[in-house]
Amino acid sequence: MNKFIWHCTIICLAGLLFSSCRKESNIQPQDVSQSRNVTTESTVLxxxxxESGSKTAYTVGSISLNSGSWTLDDALIGNLAADLKNGSKSVRIRNTGTLSSDFSISGATGAITITIKHGTYGTDGNSTWQLWTSANNGQSWTQQGGTITTTTSLQTATFNLTGTGSLRISIxxxxxxxxxxxxxDVNVTLGSGGSGGSNPTDDSNLLLGNPSNAITNITSENNYLMEKAYYALSYSRGRGTPNWVSWHIQASDLGSASRSNDFRADSTLPASWYQVQNSSYTxxxxxxxxNCPSADRTATTAANSATFLMTNMMPQAPNNNQQTWANLENYTRSLVNAGNEVYIVCGSYGQGGTGSLGGVTNTIDNGRVTVPSNIWKVVVVIPNGSNDINRINGSTRVIAVNTPNRNDISTDWTQYKTTVRAIENATGYNIxxxxxxxxxxxxxxxxxP
Structure with missing residues (x-):
């Protein structure tokens, strides 16, 4: 059986198995335009x-392959014994070379899974690489997932994203x-998102999933996906806040960078949308x-500064923010310092909070920013390691907290522990x-416990 048929068979079987058991919720998402859905089959795009190409020099050039034309820059088609490969050939890249499709994949709308086999050539030292995609024929590019490190054996990296029409790939x-x-073996499938059958990339900010099926499309104004380098989020234009923010913390994320305090508007929002300002909460x-704390990103000044975009902010009662929530955040980082890595999803919902001025406030900034009634967080804790999604099991520690957005709440965050399912029922998300x-x-x- 050739590789194409084998991949198709495995993908289709996974989709069929999943379609019979995927859980559903009758709760509609809070201020989110698209609820969770069920994928019943996968389509190979x-x-x-x-195997069909030949390129023996590292100089930049395009070659014709079965799928179409690809440009290899500081890269060639390798067929030596030292080349890690599934079959007789694979791409070999050196320095800061690239492998990019010259064509756009059509029909890439919805949940997309991209799998790529990778490894270190021969006895060379390990390197890192990234996947970038373009939805506008190469005019602009977005990094997907995290930075991948190669090893001496052929591994599979998996990336989950939401497509909006066409798709180009650059490795x-x-x-x-x-x-x-x-x-x-670069494979792109449509319709496998949320199946639980894929193996999302280690350290990905969206390793646990896309809770609201957010997409990067201006028509999805209250469930707009923004994938930053240091966290991912679903933004609500109507609320002026994120619905949820998702990120990963490992030891290398915690360093000595100072708090930048450079609160600022997010200029990457669609041009026609109002940008919440540094002064909007004054x-x-x-x-x-x-949502993603400043102290979770102290490895570099750039990482810390990234957390001060206003698309990462919510109107939070001061005591909730500075005491209850700060205690939870400090505890979470202590778990990382103790030899774990954590995956976190944080968000807010509802309307009406009580801040330092007393009384319930529904909106601020002349009605452009909604004050949430509740603030929640889910923390998944696993020991340091690799193949993260497959190391989450029935014994994995999961901390779920849901606090009222009030200034008079207890400073002890453990008083507000709950279940993930309760948060899902309140929000309509599939976390x-x-x-x-x-x-x-x-x-x-x-x-x-």
Missing amino acids: LNEDF RKVSGGTNRINID GSGFDRGH MSNLRPSLQDSLETRID
């Missing part, structure tokens, strides 16, 4: 194994100097409350959608 080697890497009685349904049921229905 691209399957490129590089970019970003470190390792003259050390070479191999890339093989005099409101509410803090500019981080851990990349886990298989039976595992979701096990983890989401218990309170952290």
